[in-house]
Amino acid sequence: MRAFLAGARIQLRFLRSYPDSLIPFFTAPMFTVIFLMIFRHAGRPDLTAYATVAPVFIALWWLALFNAGWSIQIERWNGTIEMLVAAPSSFAAVILGRITTTTMIGVVSFAETWLVARLLFGATVRIHHLWAFVATIVITLATMAGTSVAMSSLFVLTRNAVTFSNAASYPFYILGGILVPVSVLPHWIRPVSSIVFLSWSADLLRAALRSTPMHDVGFRLGMVALLGVCGFALGAWAMRVILVRVRTSGELGTM
Amino acid sequence: MPAMEAVVVEGIRRVFTPRKREPVTALDSVSLTIPVGEVHGLLGPNGAGKTTLVKILSTVLLPTEGRALVCGHDVVTETKAVRPLIGIVFGGERGLYTRLSARQNLEYWGALYRLSGPQIKERTAMLLDRVGLTDRADQRVEEFSRGMKQRLHLARGLMGDARVLFLDEPTTGMDPLAAREFRKLVGDLQDEGRTILLTTHDMVEAETVCDRVSLIDRGRILATETPRSLGSLISRFQRIDIEDAPDALLAQLKLVAGVSSVSPQADGSIRIEVNEDGATALVLRHLVDAGITSVKTSLPSLEEVYVQMIGERGLVV
Ligand SMILES: Nc1ncnc2c1ncn2[C@@H]1O[C@H](COP(=O)(O)OP(=O)(O)OP(=O)(O)O)[C@@H](O)[C@H]1O
Numbered sequence: 001m002r003a004f005l006a007g008a009r010i011q012l013r014f015l016r017s018y019p020d021s022l023i024p025f026f027t028a029p030m031f032t033v034i035f036l037m038i039f040r041h042a043g044r045p046d047l048t049a050y051a052t053v054a055p056v057f058i059a060l061w062w063l064a065l066f067n068a069g070w071s072i073q074i075e076r077w078n079g080t081i082e083m084l085v086a087a088p089s090s091f092a093a094v095i096l097g098r099i100t101t102t103t104m105i106g107v108v109s110f111a112e113t114w115l116v117a118r119l120l121f122g123a124t125v126r127i128h129h130l131w132a133f134v135a136t137i138v139i140t141l142a143t144m145a146g147t148s149v150a151m152s153s154l155f156v157l158t159r160n161a162v163t164f165s166n167a168a169s170y171p172f173y174i175l176g177g178i179l180v181p182v183s184v185l186p187h188w189i190r191p192v193s194s195i196v197f198l199s200w201s202a203d204l205l206r207a208a209l210r211s212t213p214m215h216d217v218g219f220r221l222g223m224v225a226l227l228g229v230c231g232f233a234l235g236a237w238a239m240r241v242i243l244v245r246v247r248t249s250g251e252l253g254t255m
Numbered sequence: 256m257p258a259m260e261a262v263v264v265e266g267i268r269r270v271f272t273p274r275k276r277e278p279v280t281a282l283d284s285v286s287l288t289i290p291v292g293e294v295h296g297l298l299g300p301n302g303a304g305k306t307t308l309v310k311i312l313s314t315v316l317l318p319t320e321g322r323a324l325v326c327g328h329d330v331v332t333e334t335k336a337v338r339p340l341i342g343i344v345f346g347g348e349r350g351l352y353t354r355l356s357a358r359q360n361l362e363y364w365g366a367l368y369r370l371s372g373p374q375i376k377e378r379t380a381m382l383l384d385r386v387g388l389t390d391r392a393d394q395r396v397e398e399f400s401r402g403m404k405q406r407l408h409l410a411r412g413l414m415g416d417a418r419v420l421f422l423d424e425p426t427t428g429m430d431p432l433a434a435r436e437f438r439k440l441v442g443d444l445q446d447e448g449r450t451i452l453l454t455t456h457d458m459v460e461a462e463t464v465c466d467r468v469s470l471i472d473r474g475r476i477l478a479t480e481t482p483r484s485l486g487s488l489i490s491r492f493q494r495i496d497i498e499d500a501p502d503a504l505l506a507q508l509k510l511v512a513g514v515s516s517v518s519p520q521a522d523g524s525i526r527i528e529v530n531e532d533g534a535t536a537l538v539l540r541h542l543v544d545a546g547i548t549s550v551k552t553s554l555p556s557l558e559e560v561y562v563q564m565i566g567e568r569g570l571v572v
């Protein structure tokens with residue numbers, strides 16, 4: 001826990017000195033504008049919920065992944081990764097603390113995108129199921145952070161973690177049904193999509209914005225949480241394995 | 256019972272296998288024992304394997320073969336027990352968060368070494384003071400000079416209150432006064448009962464702070480001795496230096512039994528080397544008889560031992 005908090009604290013300090021890592025706050029509202037324009041043009045105002053939820057998910061997931069890569073990269077640049085590994089605290093817990101912090105800050109992009117939707121398009125986002133909505137966000141954030149740790153363990157193996165993490169975000173946008181519903185994906189890809197927590201989260205959030213009653217909220221939230229726990233467990237395990245590997249190869253400190 | 260040996264290295268071998276290139280044996284059957292409270296120096300040319308050994312002991316790198324213990328704990332199988340006990344200073348420009356201030360760097364490492372909030376504050380202030388960085392504490396590290404970074408490295412390594420400290424070239428880049436302060440600091444740390452393993456290229460530093468030194472070359476330890484007795488490895492005998500003497504006397508000295516060489520030095524003085532017990536006394540008698548009293552006898556310095564044992568190989572690594 002202390003490692004987690006230490007990670008959170010250092011992350012706040014890093015964010016202040018590397019403000020460029022907060023770029024999604026800038027891009028999220030742009031995506032809203034693009035999506036809303038397309039949907040309006042196509043005559044589908046019913047898809048407004050997609051247009052306002054998708055940019056937030058893109059921003060949040062990008063932040064989580066980017067920070068997973070970037071946390072590792074910063075350690076390499078500064079030449080601190082070896083010392084971090086040799087410190088008594090769990091490496092995975094420190095990274096989790098860092099990613100969670102940024103992702104939590106990312107929630108601000110909800111306000112941003114909705115404000116843009118309101119001001120430019122007069123589209124009001126109404127939350128019909130407040131508790132389901134809040135619960136989904138909280139659990140999704142934790143899950144994002146947990147899953148990112150799994151990704152960051154892979155980034156330890158690459159020399160240019162940031163580039164890699166950028167590219168790694170796109171498949172999740174598709175599989176997570178963030179903008180395009182999973183139901184329009186080819187059949188064979190749907191099972192894969194159901195193990196991507198984003199697909200459950202995005203469905204839940206959109207449902208919470210609709211006036212129709214929600215079904216199986218507990219089960220679906222449970223799935224998000226379960227996938228998150230699995231992600232983190234897998235990540236922590238992979239991190240241990242990979243750290244042993246780089247300690248064997250001697251590539252930990254190399255840039 | 257607490258382990259009396261702070262560091263035990265048994266037959267460590269480390270091979271690097273870089274992609275598409277020949278494997279490099281960085282360490283080869285290295286064995287070494289460092290008792291608690293000792294300041295141990297690791298001397299050797301570039302690429303000798305010093306950093307590799309330090310990294311293995313600090314759990315960053317795994318040995319290919321052999322075993323190493325720190326305070327009785329295996330560095331491969333008991334990393335959890337080893338890590339809280341050690342402090343690491345890998346010198347150089349890297350190893351610090353350059354965009355954070357000195358204080359923020361230390362606070363972060365304090366947290367990772369599981370100190371409580373008040374402990375972190377207290378130790379940070381104390382260590383900043385100890386390395387003379389209090390005035391610069393809130394400045395970003397990227398604005399620091401090399402020597403200032405080096406001091407911060409040192410403070411960072413001490414944050415966790417380690418029992419065993421690994422210092423890899425801790426004084427490179429420090430000015431002479433800072434280096435002198437560093438030596439004093441090492442003495443203080445030793446008085447507190449800590450064990451220190453330090454690598455250095457500075458022979459005077461090794462001579463002044465180390466209880467024992469190990470000479471290492473091409474991955475093998477050549478000798479482990481006190482800096483003084485290491486001199487006897489290349490010569491058991493004293494050398495006699497005189498400022499000046501008539502040629503006739505020098506010719507006569509060359510004939511004294513046990514004198515191996517009489518050679519003028521670069522600074523104009525003359526050095527007489529002997530290779531037999533009792534020869535020194537004979538030489539001294541000759542000199543005094545000839546009226547020469549400004550005489551200095553000495554054992555080989557650590558630097559000479561180093562040069563002799565490693566061999567003059569210029570810049571070849
Ligand atoms: N990560 C690595 N991959 C491949 N070879 C390595 C690696 N690290 C060290 N080596 C090799 O191992 C040998 C020992 O290197 P090491 O850094 O331990 O030397 P050193 O004694 O610390 O030298 P210096 O005085 O220059 O710091 C060298 O031949 C070096 O090239």
Ligand SMILES: [Mg+2]
Nearest residue numbers: 305306307423
């Ligand atoms: Mg070295």
